[in-house]
Amino acid sequence: MLSPFFKNHLELKAKMVDFHGWEMPIQYSGIMGEHKNVRENVGLFDVSHMGKFKITGDVESQIQNLITNDISKISDKQSIYSPMCNEKGGIIDDVIISKINSNEFVFIVNSSNIKKDFEWITKNVKSCEIQNLTNEYALLALQGPKAENILRDAGVEEIKNLKVFHLLESKLYGIECIISRTGYTGEDGFELFFDSKQTQIWDELLSIGSKYGIKPIGLGARDTLRLEAGLMLYGNDIDETITPLEAPLKWTVKFETEFIGKSALEQKKVERKMRGFEINETKRVARKGNKIFNEGKEVGIVTSGSFSPTLGKPIGYCFVPIEYPMEKEIKIGIGDKHYSGKIVSTRFYKR
Numbered sequence: 243m244l245s246p247f248f249k250n251h252l253e254l255k256a257k258m259v260d261f262h263g264w265e266m267p268i269q270y271s272g273i274m275g276e277h278k279n280v281r282e283n284v285g286l287f288d289v290s291h292m293g294k295f296k297i298t299g300d301v302e303s304q305i306q307n308l309i310t311n312d313i314s315k316i317s318d319k320q321s322i323y324s325p326m327c328n329e330k331g332g333i334i335d336d337v338i339i340s341k342i343n344s345n346e347f348v349f350i351v352n353s354s355n356i357k358k359d360f361e362w363i364t365k366n367v368k369s370c371e372i373q374n375l376t377n378e379y380a381l382l383a384l385q386g387p388k389a390e391n392i393l394r395d396a397g398v399e400e401i402k403n404l405k406v407f408h409l410l411e412s413k414l415y416g417i418e419c420i421i422s423r424t425g426y427t428g429e430d431g432f433e434l435f436f437d438s439k440q441t442q443i444w445d446e447l448l449s450i451g452s453k454y455g456i457k458p459i460g461l462g463a464r465d466t467l468r469l470e471a472g473l474m475l476y477g478n479d480i481d482e483t484i485t486p487l488e489a490p491l492k493w494t495v496k497f498e499t500e501f502i503g504k505s506a507l508e509q510k511k512v513e514r515k516m517r518g519f520e521i522n523e524t525k526r527v528a529r530k531g532n533k534i535f536n537e538g539k540e541v542g543i544v545t546s547g548s549f550s551p552t553l554g555k556p557i558g559y560c561f562v563p564i565e566y567p568m569e570k571e572i573k574i575g576i577g578d579k580h581y582s583g584k585i586v587s588t589r590f591y592k593r
Contacts, residue, residue: 245290246380246438250445254458261461262354264291269460276463277551280427283455284386286447287464289426290438293356294379295349295363299370305339305347308366310486310503312496318343321407321422324494325486326362327503331510332482333489335359336474338424340409348420348435350381352476366502380438384447385431385467387593388454393421393432395450401432415446426464428471428591466548469557472518472589478530479516479545479559487512488561490588515564516545518588521556521574521581525549528558528574528581535573535580541566544574550590557590 243264245251251258256267267288269276279285297305306313311324321340325333335355340348351359360374384392393401398412398421409422417440425431436443448456465475474480474489485503486495487510495507521528527549534542547558562572566585573580 243291243377245288246441247288247290247444250441251288251458256458256460259461261291264353266291267458267460269462270458273460273462273466274551276457276459277466279455279457280386280429280459280463280467281552282387283457284384284388284392284431284451285427285457285459285463286444286451287383287385287459288381288444289383289433289464290380291353292376292381293349293351293353293359294375294381294435295351295360296373296375297347297349297363297367297370298345298373300345301347301367301370302341302344304367304370306499307501308363309337309339310495310499310501310507312499313339313341314499316341316407319409319411321409321424323407325480325491326359327486327501327507328482329503329506330482331485331487331503331506333476333480333484333486333491334362334482336476336480336491340420340422342411342420350433354477378438379435380441380443382434382443382447383425383427383431384434384451385425385427385459386429388451388456389429389431391454392447392451392456396446415443417443419443426471426473427467428473429467429593466551469546469548469559470550470552470591472587472591475546485510485512488514489516512564514542514561515566516559516561516588517566517568518586518590519544519558519560519572519574519583520553520586521558521583524581525556526576526579526581527556528560528576533575534560534562535575536570541572552591559588 528547542562
């Protein structure tokens with residue numbers, strides 16, 4: 243699959259990779275510099291590979307049954323983050339749902355789960371229209387402390403009053419666009435949802451953002467940014483073998499609501515927990531599948547790891563026994579060596 247902005251990426255000499263069947267940019271000028279530019283200025287991401295579903299009809303109660311969070315807490319033009327669980331409480335996907343109005347909802351789902359999620363939603367939501375608009379709509383993310391300046395300069399003055407996880411419908415360069423104050427970087431920012439034929443928005447944003455130091459950003463820096471911010475990556479950190487209670491997502495589970503998997507989660511004895519870790523005195527990076535050791539005994543496993551450009555050290559997430567306290571010293575197996583580290587919060591960075 244090709245993003246609507248595939249030619250733009252080639253013109254910028256991006257390094258392209260296959261990402262769940264999509265040809266996507268992993269980097270342009272380099273992951274480290276792109277990462278820092280989002281933290282300090284602003285970056286433009288193509289995330290059109292994410293799945294986009296529209297559900298129309300009187301379906302709010304049925305959508306509630308799909309998710310662990312409480313959709314009744316959001317109003318029109320507002321979004322909510324939530325896992326969707328199977329009957330055993332395992333995470334089918336983690337999604338963002340936007341309520342356009344009481345009869346229109348938009349799901350943003352992970353690209354690896356588009357087919358699975360569409361089938362799951364179709365199975366569990368009846369008497370409505372469900373559309374897979376993944377190819378019909380583009381999705382760009384404008385992230386960083388100067389993101390708002392760019393949209394205001396582009397004529398979307400009302401953006402200054404938009405709250406986090408709220409959205410507005412506006413015109414950007416004359417193009418109908420849904421703009422939400424959401425993102426996957428830990429920075430302030432926006433996601434722009436519009437007709438995939440209107441690819442000129444990419445060049446327009448890069449042009450108007452030049453005075454703010456904007457750079458195009460690839461999936462490599464997107465991964466290091468989300469890792470520092472404590473955000474989960476489906477397929478690495480969470481999947482159908484993991485519950486929201488084991489991942490740092492307990493806050494999204496509202497037991498006062500009714501949802502698929504509720505009974506299993508209520509009965510679940512949580513014995514392991516996802517934690518962050520830092521590795522001491524080395525630049526060796528742990529990767530998914532590396533083992534965690536304590537006093538020579540294997541006690542856990544790494545789910546994500548990378549070098550943190552902000553902290554200047556290797557970091558990551560791992561599952562360890564739930565009783566392990568913060569700052570507990572551990573060993574991380576990388577190659578044929580064990581490296582010293584410690585347990586920390588998954589939230590390495592806060593703006």
